[in-house]
Amino acid sequence: MIKNAVRIKMKEEVLRSEKKIAAANRRRLRRAAVAGLNIIGSPGAGKTSLIEAVAGRIGKGVGLGVIEGDLASDLDLRRLNAIGVRALQINTGRGCHLSPAMVASALEEMPLEEIDLLLIENVGNLVCPANFDLGEDAKVAVCSVPEGDDKPAKYPLLFLEAAVAVLNKTDLIAACGFSRRRFYRELKSVNPELPVIEVSCRSGKGAVSWARWLRNRVKEKRI
Amino acid sequence: MIKNAVRIKMKEEVLRSEKKIAAANRRRLRRAAVAGLNIIGSPGAGKTSLIEAVAGRIGKGVGLGVIEGDLASDLDLRRLNAIGVRALQINTGRGCHLSPAMVASALEEMPLEEIDLLLIENVGNLVCPANFDLGEDAKVAVCSVPEGDDKPAKYPLLFLEAAVAVLNKTDLIAACGFSRRRFYRELKSVNPELPVIEVSCRSGKGAVSWARWLRNRVKEKRI
Numbered sequence: 001m002i003k004n005a006v007r008i009k010m011k012e013e014v015l016r017s018e019k020k021i022a023a024a025n026r027r028r029l030r031r032a033a034v035a036g037l038n039i040i041g042s043p044g045a046g047k048t049s050l051i052e053a054v055a056g057r058i059g060k061g062v063g064l065g066v067i068e069g070d071l072a073s074d075l076d077l078r079r080l081n082a083i084g085v086r087a088l089q090i091n092t093g094r095g096c097h098l099s100p101a102m103v104a105s106a107l108e109e110m111p112l113e114e115i116d117l118l119l120i121e122n123v124g125n126l127v128c129p130a131n132f133d134l135g136e137d138a139k140v141a142v143c144s145v146p147e148g149d150d151k152p153a154k155y156p157l158l159f160l161e162a163a164v165a166v167l168n169k170t171d172l173i174a175a176c177g178f179s180r181r182r183f184y185r186e187l188k189s190v191n192p193e194l195p196v197i198e199v200s201c202r203s204g205k206g207a208v209s210w211a212r213w214l215r216n217r218v219k220e221k222r223i
Numbered sequence: 224m225i226k227n228a229v230r231i232k233m234k235e236e237v238l239r240s241e242k243k244i245a246a247a248n249r250r251r252l253r254r255a256a257v258a259g260l261n262i263i264g265s266p267g268a269g270k271t272s273l274i275e276a277v278a279g280r281i282g283k284g285v286g287l288g289v290i291e292g293d294l295a296s297d298l299d300l301r302r303l304n305a306i307g308v309r310a311l312q313i314n315t316g317r318g319c320h321l322s323p324a325m326v327a328s329a330l331e332e333m334p335l336e337e338i339d340l341l342l343i344e345n346v347g348n349l350v351c352p353a354n355f356d357l358g359e360d361a362k363v364a365v366c367s368v369p370e371g372d373d374k375p376a377k378y379p380l381l382f383l384e385a386a387v388a389v390l391n392k393t394d395l396i397a398a399c400g401f402s403r404r405r406f407y408r409e410l411k412s413v414n415p416e417l418p419v420i421e422v423s424c425r426s427g428k429g430a431v432s433w434a435r436w437l438r439n440r441v442k443e444k445r446i
Contacts, residue, residue, distance in 0.1 A: 042265045044370025096350040127319040146369035147267025
């Protein structure tokens, strides 16, 4: 019989060790003046598409690196490699989110001196990744129109933790009967300060604003 | 310092206790001749819509009960109550999936003698809920066209565990550039036996097949 006190102590120990690794990742990125963003959203919300959209728009002066988190497959890695983006794949197996240790291993493999912007695409999951600090500068909440206008109310945690929300697939607003009014009203009740960037990766609409937001994160890092 | 052996022992203990509760749930449902289905899919894949679609089509002879799992809010519960479906809401807070114990508490509150079909809508998450047996008869994998045709390859576990997959939002196939061919090819490579029901909750297309599949589960229970 294992006592509750032991259980709690163990949990705390694991969390402490994860926090330490996340802090080390953060120091490492800071030393290399890399802006690191943790991109979180449901499966199929368009996280990889948003990275593809940035690749051509971020500007030549910004070195882009990507860490791809997926349960299985290297499909996303291949999409990014096909357009010349420097990316590393992490397969988590049954793991529902990236861990600080996984990111630390990936950082070992990356030429950080050539990178200004590191996009960490987390496992497709609107719930678990929001609970874990990887050492990033900020979290990006990605949601998409077909998921429905009720997501902020039903999955509030990510929208509380994020520095920005990207609402993707705006080309489907009419086809999905998505209510912008309801989405913004519910988002405001969860986190009134959260900026939102509307994007359609399909049409390219809004991609410039998204790239600009990222470029500003890189600039802040250089100051 | 807590040793690995203790950590593993503890994990096993928790899992054993969850398995016991799941088994008790299963016995309870069997005694009451209730067909219990664990409905799993990403946020916004259309799990609640698929339940709404069934409500009007399942037939008067089949008593329907629903357990709604969400991090927060009772939005889905209210949708179901509005059309007269008997439902109970579980809010998991930060919990990324329903647990057997949560379902056991809900079963306490349900008039099982009046129910033939129990639909358990899990937290919107394509990853974690697939790892947990709640005591259901079978898992239903819900995915939707806008999530993309690559989901079986990237999130294989659920498609391995499920007894059926529902592909929802087929009205958006053209708008999303969804390749049926790729979807079925990848699904086949993960689980060649898995039947798929295509549905558009928006147009109602396929909803009859989905209701028929569920009715057959109820019939099997009565034999």
